[in-house]
Amino acid sequence: MTKSKRVMRKLILSKLHELLRDQSTALYPTEIRFDEELSLHELDALLAFKSDPRLEELRHALDRLENGTYGICISCKSPITQEVLDKDPAQRVCQRCEERLVHMEFHHTRTQRPQPDVVSL
Numbered sequence: 001m002t003k004s005k006r007v008m009r010k011l012i013l014s015k016l017h018e019l020l021r022d023q024s025t026a027l028y029p030t031e032i033r034f035d036e037e038l039s040l041h042e043l044d045a046l047l048a049f050k051s052d053p054r055l056e057e058l059r060h061a062l063d064r065l066e067n068g069t070y071g072i073c074i075s076c077k078s079p080i081t082q083e084v085l086d087k088d089p090a091q092r093v094c095q096r097c098e099e100r101l102v103h104m105e106f107h108h109t110r111t112q113r114p115q116p117d118v119v120s121l
Contacts, residue, residue: 003082009065012089016058057090064092073097 003011064070071080073094080094093101 003085005065005070008070008085008089009062011086012058012061012065015089016055019052019054019058054090057092060092061090075101 061070064072071085072078073080074092075097076094078094078096080091084091084095
């Protein structure tokens, strides 16, 4: 990870803000305007009762940023490229491990074809 912790935190928070803005704004008080930058406390308040997998991923990215594990692959412990983190700041695995996982899932689904029913006479 070559960008500073501050820059990456801002990127993650902007993704959270963007996701919240894109979701149903009817759930949020009308006094909150999404055209302004929200503070971390305001984002926490909005996220407190929201259950959404993508929001969870971004929250966990903030936690990893704070505890020093952000940008490190959870599988092989190698650094995740800045290019990948710029595209998805919540990314938890490096490109090599991502490709390996996709390959394994593809192989697994191909080998688990339904067996034809055997009819006994």
